[in-house]
Amino acid sequence: MKTDALLLGQDLRLTLGSRDLAGPAPGQATVRVAWAGVCGSDLHVLSTGAWVAYWPATLGHEVVGVVQECPGGEVAAGTTVVVDSRLPCGHCDGCLVAASLCQQMSWLGEAVPGGFARHLVVPVTSLVPCPEGLEAAIAVLAEPLAVAMHAVSRLSRPPRAALLLGYGPVGALAHAELGRRWPALPIFVQEPAPERLQLALALGAGPEPAAEARFDLVVDAAGYPQSLAHACTRAANGGTVLIVALSAHPVAVVPAEMVERTLTIAGSVGFDNELHEAVQVLAADPDRYRPLVSEAVLLEEAPGRLASLASTPSAGKVVVRPWQE
Amino acid sequence: MAGVTEQAAQRLAHVPAYSPGRPSPGPMAGKLSSNEAPLGPSPAVRTALAAASGTVNRYPDQGRALAALATYLDMPTEQVILTNGSDELCYLVATVFLGPGRAAVVGQPCYQIDATASVLSGATVRAVPLRAGGHDLEAMAKACIGASVAWLPSPHNPTGVACHPLELEHFVAQVPEDCLVVLDEAYRAFADAELRPDIGRLLQRHPNVLVQRTLSKDWALAGLRTGYGLASRPLVQLLSRARPPFSVNSLALAAIEAGVASEQWRAMSVARVRQERARLEDALTMLEIEHFPSQANFVTARLDLDGFGPALAAGGIVVRSGADLGLPGWARISIGWAPQMAVLRSTLYSRLGAGATTDPGRTET
Numbered sequence: 001m002k003t004d005a006l007l008l009g010q011d012l013r014l015t016l017g018s019r020d021l022a023g024p025a026p027g028q029a030t031v032r033v034a035w036a037g038v039c040g041s042d043l044h045v046l047s048t049g050a051w052v053a054y055w056p057a058t059l060g061h062e063v064v065g066v067v068q069e070c071p072g073g074e075v076a077a078g079t080t081v082v083v084d085s086r087l088p089c090g091h092c093d094g095c096l097v098a099a100s101l102c103q104q105m106s107w108l109g110e111a112v113p114g115g116f117a118r119h120l121v122v123p124v125t126s127l128v129p130c131p132e133g134l135e136a137a138i139a140v141l142a143e144p145l146a147v148a149m150h151a152v153s154r155l156s157r158p159p160r161a162a163l164l165l166g167y168g169p170v171g172a173l174a175h176a177e178l179g180r181r182w183p184a185l186p187i188f189v190q191e192p193a194p195e196r197l198q199l200a201l202a203l204g205a206g207p208e209p210a211a212e213a214r215f216d217l218v219v220d221a222a223g224y225p226q227s228l229a230h231a232c233t234r235a236a237n238g239g240t241v242l243i244v245a246l247s248a249h250p251v252a253v254v255p256a257e258m259v260e261r262t263l264t265i266a267g268s269v270g271f272d273n274e275l276h277e278a279v280q281v282l283a284a285d286p287d288r289y290r291p292l293v294s295e296a297v298l299l300e301e302a303p304g305r306l307a308s309l310a311s312t313p314s315a316g317k318v319v320v321r322p323w324q325e
Numbered sequence: 326m327a328g329v330t331e332q333a334a335q336r337l338a339h340v341p342a343y344s345p346g347r348p349s350p351g352p353m354a355g356k357l358s359s360n361e362a363p364l365g366p367s368p369a370v371r372t373a374l375a376a377a378s379g380t381v382n383r384y385p386d387q388g389r390a391l392a393a394l395a396t397y398l399d400m401p402t403e404q405v406i407l408t409n410g411s412d413e414l415c416y417l418v419a420t421v422f423l424g425p426g427r428a429a430v431v432g433q434p435c436y437q438i439d440a441t442a443s444v445l446s447g448a449t450v451r452a453v454p455l456r457a458g459g460h461d462l463e464a465m466a467k468a469c470i471g472a473s474v475a476w477l478p479s480p481h482n483p484t485g486v487a488c489h490p491l492e493l494e495h496f497v498a499q500v501p502e503d504c505l506v507v508l509d510e511a512y513r514a515f516a517d518a519e520l521r522p523d524i525g526r527l528l529q530r531h532p533n534v535l536v537q538r539t540l541s542k543d544w545a546l547a548g549l550r551t552g553y554g555l556a557s558r559p560l561v562q563l564l565s566r567a568r569p570p571f572s573v574n575s576l577a578l579a580a581i582e583a584g585v586a587s588e589q590w591r592a593m594s595v596a597r598v599r600q601e602r603a604r605l606e607d608a609l610t611m612l613e614i615e616h617f618p619s620q621a622n623f624v625t626a627r628l629d630l631d632g633f634g635p636a637l638a639a640g641g642i643v644v645r646s647g648a649d650l651g652l653p654g655w656a657r658i659s660i661g662w663a664p665q666m667a668v669l670r671s672t673l674y675s676r677l678g679a680g681a682t683t684d685p686g687r688t689e690t
Contacts, residue, residue, distance in 0.1 A: 035664065135352045137664035195596070201589040204368050290354075291364050294597065296667035298674070315593070319664060323671040 001030070004322060005117035006302055007056035012049055014303045019058060019113060023121045029070040031083060031122060034136035035296075036115030037062030037144065038318040040168060041107075041246060043310050051110045060115030060320065061085035061108040062143040064136045067127065074124040080134070082142040082279055084126040086270055087111050100150065100270040116302065118322040128275050134283040137296070140319050141173070141289050145278040148173035151219075151244045151268035158182055159217035163209065163234050166222030167191035167200045169317040170244050172292050174219050175205060180281065180288070188215070190222075195315035199291065215239060223247035232263060240264040292316045298323045340444050343437060344649050346659075351641025354662050357669070358645040360482075360512075360623050362545030363662040364597065366580065367590035370546075373583035377576050384571050390578035394553065397585040403558045404528070406565055407581075409572040411511060411539035411552030415442040417564050418474060418535065422505050423448035428472040432460045434483060434651025436509065439476035448473070458484035458617035458625070462492055466499035475500060478509035480516055483650035483657050485619030487512075490522035497531045506534045512621035514543035514595050515602070520620055524555060532557045535564075540577075542622055543591050544584055549577040598622045601666045605658065608670045612677050628656040636676055640668040 007017045024030045042059045045051060063083040067075050075081065086099055087106045094101030108114045108122070130139045151174060162178055164171045167189050178185055188209045189200040201207065214236035220227050223245025231241045232253065241263060258265070271278075282289055294316030297305045302320050309318060327335065346358025354363060365371075387407055395402040408414045415438045423429055425447035431439050433452035443450050451468045453461055460477060469475050477496075480487040488496070497506055513521055524536050536555040541547035551573060554564065584591075605624050609616045616626035630646050633656070637644060642665060647655030660666065 133352075135354060135664075137354070137662070198589055198593050198596070202367065202587075202593040287365055288368075290662060291593065291597075293663060295600075296663040298667055298671050300674075315597075319667075321664070321667050321671065323674055 001119070003117050003119040004299060005058045005113065006060075006299065007058060008046065008049075008052070009056045010049065012046065014046060014306060016300055016303060017056075019056075019117070021113065021119060021121050024069055024071055026072045027074075027124055028121050029075055029124050029127060030068045030119055031063070031065040031081060031127070032068045032119055033063060033065040033115050033117060033322055034080070035064050035140040035319045035321050036060035037140045037169075038306065038309065038320065039144065040170065042109070043306070044246070045110065046306060047310065051107070053106065053111045057109065058113040058117050058120075059109040060117070061110075062140055063108070063115030063120065064130070064139040064142070065115070065120075068119065070124060072124060075127050075129065079127075080130040080136060080139070081127040082130060082139055082275065083108065083115065083120070083122055084128060084275055085109075085143050098272045100272050105270065116299065116320055118299070128279055130279055131283040134279065135286060137293060137319065138282050138286040138289055139279060141292060141317065142275060142278040142282055144169055144317070145173050145177065145282065145289070146271035146274035147244070147268075148177045149274040149278055149281075150271035151242055152177045152181065153274070154242060154266045154268050155217065155240060156264075159185060159215070159240075161186045161215045162188070162217040162219065163213075163215040164189045164191075164200075164205070164219045164221055165227050165231055165234075166220070166245060167193075167196040167205075168221065168313065169292065171219065171221030172196075172199065172203070172316055174221055174244060175200065175203060176288060176292065179204065188213075193313060196313070199294070199315045203291065217242065219244060221245050225249040226251065228265075229253065232257065232265070235261070235263055237261045238263075240266055243267045293319055295319070296321060337445075340441055341437065343441070346645050347643050349641060349643050350638045354665050355641035355668075356643060357659040357661045357665065358643050358657075359547070360542060360621070360657075360659045361547050362542060362594060362622075363660070363665070364545065364594045366545040366584070367587035369587050369590075370580050370583045373579045374576055377579035380575055383575065385573060385575035385578050387573055387578055390573075390581040393582050393585045398555070400525070400555060401558070404555055404561055406554045406556070406561045406568070407573045408552045408554060408568065409574075410541065410550035411509065411537050411554075412438045413568070413572060414535075414537050414552060414554045414564075415439055415507075416445075417567050418505065418507055419443055419446040419448070421564060421567050422473045430465055430468045430472045430475040430504075432465070432477075432481060435476060436478050436482045437650070439478075439507075439509075443474070443476075455481070455484065455486075457486070459486035460488060462488065462496040466496055469500045469504045472504050475504055475506045476509065477506055478511065480512040480620040482511065482621065483647065483652055484617040484625050485512070485621035485623055486617050487516050487520045487620035489520065493522055494527065497527065497534060500533065502533050504533060506531070507537055508534060509537040511537070511539045511542055513538065514591070515598055515622045516620035528555060528557065532560070535560060540581070540584070543595050544580075545594065546577065546580050546584070549574070549580055551577040551581065597663070598660045601660045601663060605660065605666060605670065608673060612673055614673070623657050623659045625652065625655055625657045627654060629654065630656050633672065633676060636672045637669065640672055641665075642669055642672070
């Protein structure tokens, strides 16, 4: 079948067009996209072409939609589903422990056509049904929320005070998850973009603390060249630096400082079983997450907005929707 | 003598029934028919409301909330009156200033409660047609001669058009001193900064001005029915005397107390509304759909809902028919959450066959 889709060419030109979708074969389903979220990694791909395994590419791995066709009948047509973004190889040593540790992990959109389209075809094992009543525009946050939940689960004990470096969607979802697990936890935010800082403050974060303040949890959701070094500086002795931003900048660290201050540096990518939980969490308190979706564009409006998103970021998550047929 | 039903019917013969905005056919976020706040109240207000539920066995004491609000507004407490929604103030004004043999001035079309309260009091209503969706202030000033009240929403409902503060000042100066000007600022927060009048100065210069505000819009407390008025000390004192006791409930008072500290939430929410309003107005302009330039949290456009209504409903969205608001052939679209506004634009584009805002050139694979 043909479907309308955003197409990223190897020349990094993003256009609206149509693409052929194979299938669905047995074990697959065709999903009519309701919303697809824009991730920071999408912006990285748009500007570099990194990680793409096929051209032209259709990105978008934060997807919610409605099952349109499922030849095997595993999921009923008409079911609203969140799509699992992960495509682990399933047989490496990492996969034997957990999917998030796959040594050859690939992702929806980068390896196969993703959700910036009217339809996509995915394995039925990638479908997570949404609870009755959960708005699709809230459910679109399930994938990045699962990422935030997985990251927070890396903590070995409840923090007493937390500092978030960066308040893009990942930082905002980390804030939401920390607040959900530990409602009394003081959370502070360091974020240069006024709209994002305003969102953080509106959602109850403390203003940027004094430079000498230290925290037993510092989340690096910024990923600027020295953010990890800064995060280590802001961590209290015995504290944890949790890295969720994808930064490729080398950073000098002093091992003795890690040792003498008993610091833990924890990285986290993707998720394991959290996607199912994230859907339930969103359904239980959707209004908590509603402000995190700050902008919605139609597929046909998307090329223009995605091109400007890196220079003029939205306060929160930008979501894309195919226009009405 | 006529029976009670006949008596009531006779008395209310010219009072139109109020039709609230219809509920959404889908999730509540699709209700774009009542100018409500899409993101709701701040987390702090929600927490305060939960805590206050344990005190509803007591009569409300408005002292702390009134003081907190006055401090927030930088006004003396004695110049602030809390009301059960801003609509209660309409009825208070009508009770105190209107009645048989008196006249009230409104724009045409007007905010319906202004007319309803006026007619209920027994007063006559002088309707001055709007010009391009805004008040015809020259004509209104003339109509105010011999009238007791001028109702002046700015930004206006149902058009969203705001008076310029200089024109407003000029208007108030022209109105006779024995005519009360009720400046309804329900939508003030959504207006451009230069279109928000200096209320302190206005009240100082003109003791016949009463400013009316609601906490239903940017404060997101529509369900709690809370509003307030700002006026001279003697006027507030007199209006308070006419107000029913305890008309503002204890949950609303708790929400006010917590709400004054939720400025960041309101600023964020208002910024979102203004962003979506601009995006909708751009789309309407591109589609050559006539609309009033709005300074409120809605946009009123010439749209035939017989055609668009079912298409919007299919997307889970309902808007307000202009026929309910004195603008047949128009629709008042409340600014909602970004996803609903995208669905609405999508419906507009599809119905009008206009594609969308860009023409990137289609590519085939």
